[in-house]
Amino acid sequence: MLEFSFAEPGGILRVTPSGALSAADFAGLTRFADAYLSTHGTLGGLMIEAQSFPGWDSFAALASHLRFFRDHQRRIERIALVTDSRIAHVAELLVEPFVAADIRVFPFGQQEAALRWLRTDGRMAVRILMVLTSHDQLGATGRKTGFWLEELAAPYYVFRDAGATVTLASPKGGQPPLDPVSNNPEAASDATHRFQADRGAQAALARTSRLADVSGADFDAVFYPGGHGPLWDLAEDSSSIALIGATLAANKPVALVCHAPGVLRHVKSTDGKPVVSGRSVTGFANTEEQAVGLTAVVPFLVQDMLIAEGGLYSKAADWQPHVCADGLLITGQNPASSAPAAKALLVRLQSPG
Numbered sequence: 001m002l003e004f005s006f007a008e009p010g011g012i013l014r015v016t017p018s019g020a021l022s023a024a025d026f027a028g029l030t031r032f033a034d035a036y037l038s039t040h041g042t043l044g045g046l047m048i049e050a051q052s053f054p055g056w057d058s059f060a061a062l063a064s065h066l067r068f069f070r071d072h073q074r075r076i077e078r079i080a081l082v083t084d085s086r087i088a089h090v091a092e093l094l095v096e097p098f099v100a101a102d103i104r105v106f107p108f109g110q111q112e113a114a115l116r117w118l119r120t121d122g123r124m125a126v127r128i129l130m131v132l133t134s135h136d137q138l139g140a141t142g143r144k145t146g147f148w149l150e151e152l153a154a155p156y157y158v159f160r161d162a163g164a165t166v167t168l169a170s171p172k173g174g175q176p177p178l179d180p181v182s183n184n185p186e187a188a189s190d191a192t193h194r195f196q197a198d199r200g201a202q203a204a205l206a207r208t209s210r211l212a213d214v215s216g217a218d219f220d221a222v223f224y225p226g227g228h229g230p231l232w233d234l235a236e237d238s239s240s241i242a243l244i245g246a247t248l249a250a251n252k253p254v255a256l257v258c259h260a261p262g263v264l265r266h267v268k269s270t271d272g273k274p275v276v277s278g279r280s281v282t283g284f285a286n287t288e289e290q291a292v293g294l295t296a297v298v299p300f301l302v303q304d305m306l307i308a309e310g311g312l313y314s315k316a317a318d319w320q321p322h323v324c325a326d327g328l329l330i331t332g333q334n335p336a337s338s339a340p341a342a343k344a345l346l347v348r349l350q351s352p353g
Contacts, residue, residue, distance in 0.1 A: 004033075007115060047080045080105075083106075104117060129222045146180075150187060150189055154339040155341065156191075158342035168205060171237050173213075216243050222255070223342065224254075226257050226260040245275070253348045254328060256341075257331070261302055264276050280326040283332075284302045285302075
């Protein structure tokens with residue numbers, strides 16, 4: 001049989017096999033892990049712990065177990081084997097043919113050392129909240145809008161590939177609307193292709209947490225992808241406004257890209273001034289909005305709002321990457337700025353002083 005649980009923080013899946021293992025045991029493990037992946041998007045690692053492993057007395061048997069985790073648990077990047085099994089030392093030799101993960105063997109009894117390795121070795125043990133729009137109507141045009149795919153996908157993998165745990169939220173919860181234009185072939189990138197093919201990421205996107213139910217205290221940073229949708233809902237959403245204010249007040253960074261800096265419209269600093277006042281900021285430029293033909297459609301222009309609220313606005317040439325990092329506040333100008341803004345957020349998390 002298999003016993004399994006999660007070690008928190010970090011989302012590390014702990015599996016303890018005993019006795020003969022059956023297909024039903026693996027099916028139960030799959031359901032358990034997939035339920036976690038559907039809301040958290042990634043596993044912090046996998047720890048398999050048992051003094052000896054039934055059936056692991058041959059290369060073929062060990063390989064079959066490792067192959068299972070490759071095939072069924074797509075989001076495992078590190079595996080710790082905690083065991084005194086006489087063949088555990090050969091597990092590293094099986095990594096390349098059977099699992100796309102780093103693997104390390106620890107003597108039985110050294111579970112804490114294994115957990116420390118899973119949590120910290122080459123990884124950022126941080127939790128990042130990504131907040132998406134729930135708004136899908138492009139003003140009175142009859143056209144659809146929502147979040148911009150590149151602005152979710154590129155930062156998502158910047159964070160995940162650095163080892164961060166990512167949680168998705170939106171005002172209404174559940175599946176947020178995707179701006180259909182962002183899904184056109186000309187807007188595609190390696191990150192968007194990867195995201196669309198990633199079953200765990202798609203499951204997490206379909207089950208975003210309701211923003212009002214999320215506590216900023218549970219996260220180390222917040223990131224807002226853009227798309228036109230946030231100008232209608234998140235800019236006016238009391239939960240979003242409170243989240244940004246509380247996150248900054250707690251000395252934690254907030255990053256926003258493209259249209260998402262528009263959600264700073266009503267956020268105040270602890271002194272009551274607009275949070276952008278006196279800060280270097282950027283966001284979707286007026287010339288970029290004009291280029292997409294929506295200047296008269298959006299409820300407000302991001303550039304104009306940031307300037308009106310006292311922000312020290314700057315921009316690069318249209319569609320070129322540009323990021324402003326001013327203390328805890330990080331803003332990116334356009335879709336091309338998505339990954340750079342995410343990387344700037346990680347830099348800030350690594351140097352919090």
